[in-house]
Amino acid sequence: MSESTHKLRHFHGGLQLPRHKEESTRDPVLPIRVPSRLVVPLRQHIGESAEACVQPGEQVFKGQVIGHCDTYIGAAVHAPSSGRVVEIADYPVPHPSGLSAPCVVIETDGRENWGECRMAPIEDYLHADPVILRNRIREAGIVGLGGAAFPAAVKLTPRPGQALDCLIINAAECEPYITCDDMLIRSHANAVLEGIRILKQALQPRCCLIGIEDHMSAAIEALRKTLGGDEAEGIHIVPIPSLYPAGGERQLIQVLTGREVPSQGLPADIGMVCQNVGTAHAAYRAVALGEPLVSRMVTVTGRGVHHPRNLEVLIGTPISELVAAAEGYTNEVYRLIMGGPMMGFALPSDGIPVVKATNCILAATEEDVAPPGPVMPCIRCGECAVACPAQLLPQQLYWFARAKDFDKAQDYNLFDCIECGCCAYVCPSNIPLVQYYRFAKNEIWSQERERQKADIARERHEFRQARLEQEERDKAERLARKKAALAAKQDDGADDPKKAAIQAALERAKAKKAAQQTEQANSESADKEPSR
């Protein structure tokens, strides 16, 4: 359809949240200086961890591969700047549980020396073979920069025999405070659009929609100017209403196309691929400039810092450096959050490094995040069910999770919960609903693991039991054969090669024994019967 206004659909529920976007968009993007030390986690993506391929003491160039990843779902890790590897050890990484994981620590030399590590730009990339583009994006270690960090190349691999319906570019930055996509588009509209064209070339979709929240007017304007209108080259800029969580993959697909991703399924199941606008930008740099993913845009904001703004940051930079670039903490700072206030997680310290998935550092004050009162009983008001974008019944899920009735929770589709936090936000009883759902999911997963373990143990036991029995039988058989052979030898001394001959000999022996000797000989021959 080529009408200039795209027909929009609605997703269920959603929230109008205070946006807090103006604070961090007043000033232009600031590239921050190369820190003296970079801590680069080897696993910054969904999938297997990369394996370090450098040694402590080794000099590395900017863009040099420091972590290999051979698995299909995985991403390589590159040195964000030139310098010397000082250590490969466990350091705290950005993770909800605050765990430590293997990191490559680089002492930078400040020269930003690429050496030979910049890849060759791909010529005429808008007509290049999709396979070449896909491989380059994989080599560059690009993951989804919207926050989920799923390896981008995997999503760019079409299923055999499937024509892709629609490539959706997610520029709907729906969480409050976050503005890195907004500022990225404003400052690099050309590169972003080239990146989108590259993704389009790699996927060959029937259509390409850019979903962008309608309040991001400067970014929309920049895209329009660069594209030369609302729609050109099969790329369609579609402003969508600002309603949290419109930027959720499933919700965005629903708003733009009216279609739903099947439960437990992927967008590819309905012929769609969704990529973040930051991912498109990274793809451009990898394909057109040969640069792997070593830096990204990060919003530093909240009333906990003096000067909220957007920064161009090397992966591995400690968060404290970002805070310093935002002119430091205010006295009110109370909680440090990576990501947005609805789905982000709190960090235990600012020594933790920026990773590929870090879109926002929110320094919140107590007033911003403190619960307004004690947790009260659920009064089943149903506000949560009204707000739920997955159209679940959060109030019922809460009861089941609380009662540890996990079967019932699954019956009520617990696993369709996207943990967006809408239910907890509207709950008048201040119940931390999302925590209950996470708890229930984790319990179910661990039960599942236990069951699998038990299954394996049982299989092993049964196998061992069967093996022992088999051995026992084999042994008995061998013994019996030996005995028989021995008896045959004793009796007639002949070494008949053929079974029939032995049999005949045995018969003869038996007959002889029966005729001549005692009953003992009879019972001996009877013993042989069962083993035959």
Added chain:
Amino acid sequence: MHFRTQSSPHMTPAHNVGQVMLRVIYALVPGTLAMTWYFGWGVLINVVLAVLLAVGMEALMLLMRKRPVIPTLGDYSAVVTGWLFALALPPLTPWWVTLVGIGFAIVVAKHLYGGLGYNPFNPAMVGYVVVLLSFPRELTLWLPPMGLAEHNFTPLQALGAIFLGQLPPGLTWDAITTATPLDLMKTELSMNRTISEIRENPLFGDFSGRGWEWIGNWFLLGGIALLFMRVITWHIPVAVLGSLAVTAGAFWIFDPDAFASPAFHVFSGAAILGAFFIATDPVSASTTPRGRIVYGIGIGVLIYAIRTWGGYPDAVAFAVLLMNMAAPTIDHYTRPRVYGHNPPPRRGDGSGP
């Protein structure tokens, strides 16, 4: 620098239970004042007494259950329970009836089940049904509405009647009390009088009972305010009043002389109060959108059935309690279709080029 961590979301929620209940209380004010206007100071005294008793008993139960008293009282749910209970009482109900009713509402129907959020039945209605069944005489001591009453009670006289059972000299209970329009309609219909004859009675106003119709309007106003404040959704009130009107309308069209009009049913007794304020009690109602419609229709039809063929002139309390019982089952069968489950057939696709 180190920080304390906490699980998401990290945004201060927008509402709390106390605010919700306070809004319900504000919305009850116009109707309560109208009721006081038509039926005298006794209405207000009942409300104050019931609220004080409810809050007192709530505090006592919380103390005995070793629960935080002040934060829990701050949810104002006891105030709402006491207030709704009082609105169901005749204006000069003796104080001990209120005591017994509130006792059952707060102690038995609410706290013995585990307190706010755990009660399967609407506490105010449990209290009301208990006193209605236990003290039928006291619960029929309705006064005629203003304009028909021969004696207007001063606040002191009302206090005397409620607390000491004393009427001003020269008055007897029989002389001052009268039937409610619903009551009258029921008894007269049972004596085979026609509706048009019955409506000759001065108790009837333009389309319902005199006074009652205006009280209904004011509660309706409060209810609409609740809708706009998004304290309640439209499902239950529309389903209750809609099904009551449709059921009444069907019988009325069939025989307008033997069955009262839909307007009479909707604006009489506690129908509007019940539809907006009682049936919408979230704890004991159905909680799914479709379930709320089923639940409301059940209440509306039951109100009509009990009023018309049952033993009581008004039936909101019984209808609500009966549907409370059905709420969990209704919830089970009216779950919404979850995102991504059996998606509806694909319509014309707007995404294609």
